[in-house]
Amino acid sequence: MKYANLSKYRGGQTAIIEFIRKLDANHSTFIFQLMHKRFALLGKLLDAIMEPVWYATGRDFYQEGRNLGFLNVLFMTSRSLAPAQLDAVLEALRPVFARADPQSIAKLSTALRDLAACDSGLARLVRAIEEAIAFRNRIPGGWSDLSKTDLQIQLPALVSVISAWNEDVPEDLLILTDESKELRSAFDDLMALSDQTEPAVIEHGSGRRMGFPLRIHDVRFCDSASTPGIQLADVAAGAVNHVAMVMNELIPTVPGYSDSLEKVISQWERIQQLFPMPHFTPQELRREGYNGSRVLDAAKALIEKGRKQNDAPEG
Numbered sequence: 001m002k003y004a005n006l007s008k009y010r011g012g013q014t015a016i017i018e019f020i021r022k023l024d025a026n027h028s029t030f031i032f033q034l035m036h037k038r039f040a041l042l043g044k045l046l047d048a049i050m051e052p053v054w055y056a057t058g059r060d061f062y063q064e065g066r067n068l069g070f071l072n073v074l075f076m077t078s079r080s081l082a083p084a085q086l087d088a089v090l091e092a093l094r095p096v097f098a099r100a101d102p103q104s105i106a107k108l109s110t111a112l113r114d115l116a117a118c119d120s121g122l123a124r125l126v127r128a129i130e131e132a133i134a135f136r137n138r139i140p141g142g143w144s145d146l147s148k149t150d151l152q153i154q155l156p157a158l159v160s161v162i163s164a165w166n167e168d169v170p171e172d173l174l175i176l177t178d179e180s181k182e183l184r185s186a187f188d189d190l191m192a193l194s195d196q197t198e199p200a201v202i203e204h205g206s207g208r209r210m211g212f213p214l215r216i217h218d219v220r221f222c223d224s225a226s227t228p229g230i231q232l233a234d235v236a237a238g239a240v241n242h243v244a245m246v247m248n249e250l251i252p253t254v255p256g257y258s259d260s261l262e263k264v265i266s267q268w269e270r271i272q273q274l275f276p277m278p279h280f281t282p283q284e285l286r287r288e289g290y291n292g293s294r295v296l297d298a299a300k301a302l303i304e305k306g307r308k309q310n311d312a313p314e315g
Contacts (some may be wrong), residue, residue: 001224001231003238013257019232020239020261025268031164032240033157040153043071047128048146049095053132067281074125082118089115096150100143109133155186159193159214166215175219178230183221190219240265 006012024030041125044169046067054061062069069146070141078086092111109130116126136142158177163175177183183190194214203214243265253259 001136001235003235006235007238007242008214011255016239016255017260017264018236023217023236025265026271029169030166031161032237033160033303034240034244035153035157037153038090039075041093042075042086043067044076044097044151045089045093046071046151049136050129053135053146056135074122076114077122078118081120081161082115084120085111085115085118088220094148094151096143097146098148100146104141105133105137149185151180151303152186154180155190159185162214162216163211166211171217175269176222176227176229177215177219178234179221179223183219187219190214190216201301217298226240 002214003016006016034092046061050070051061055301075086078089086113089108092104092108096108098104112126112130112133116123116130144230158175162173162175172222193212194216198213222230224234239261243262246253
């Protein structure tokens with residue numbers, strides 16, 4: 001029983017809707033972590049290439065959420081105003097993590113220069129990344145700490161979910177997870193994060209509450225035949241993903257299905273923050289006076305405009 005199979009047919013869609021309506025999504029055992037892969041990949045660039053340079057020069061890239069502010073502005077603006085150049089940067093990034101040879105690094109630098117050259121107001125942000133690359137190039141073995149496994153996101157997603165459960169459930173957890181080569185290869189790392197001899201860390205990164213070490217006593221890899229609950233988790237996760245994809249306009253709306261799911265899922269308190277913030281097209285930005293260097297002012301004006309519309313009384 002897989003979401004992908006059920007959702008193809010009207011009868012399966014009806015069953016999914018009924019199942020979603022019966023879920024107690026505000027219960028402490030019900031937690032989702034939605035991952036935006038392109039956003040996460042750009043974040044990996046900042047974490048792996050910029051942060052170590054900041055650290056080497058005595059600055060904290062994560063202090064007061066600097067990394068998140070940098071990432072949000074860089075991604076949201078380039079997605080709206082220079083999507084092709086953003087895609088070129090992300091495509092050039094993968095080989096750097098795989099082998100970090102002069103050719104792949106040069107290709108990434110070229111893609112970044114193309115992004116900086118666009119009329120997007122991002123030149124100063126992109127220049128900071130280029131300076132970090134130049135810094136690494138000057139250091140012998142300056143790229144040796146990168147690995148293609150750094151681009152995997154299943155482990156961070158699972159750690160985030162476990163951390164959230166640890167805040168609400170007092171007992172140590174037994175984790176049952178779907179069979180995954182990526183998680184199997186990261187098993188030792190996951191268990192290291194649950195080493196109770198390590199000192200407790202509540203705040204992680206830019207003030208985020210993560211809670212280490214994790215309180216888990218074992219992780220077991222299951223298949224849907226031996227653990228039917230995995231099937232239910234798959235259906236629930238698939239439904240949430242469908243709604244988020246529709247709201248992001250990444251897939252078309254399915255009449256009579258998407259809207260019914262959205263009515264239920266968008267009301268779940270625990271996952272409201274997963275749904276999209278306003279995104280800005282070039283046309284919207286220009287209508288608000290965008291001139292290539294005032295992207296933050298234009299974005300702020302649009303957000304305030306949206307809030308006023310949402311707060312206006314009906315009728």
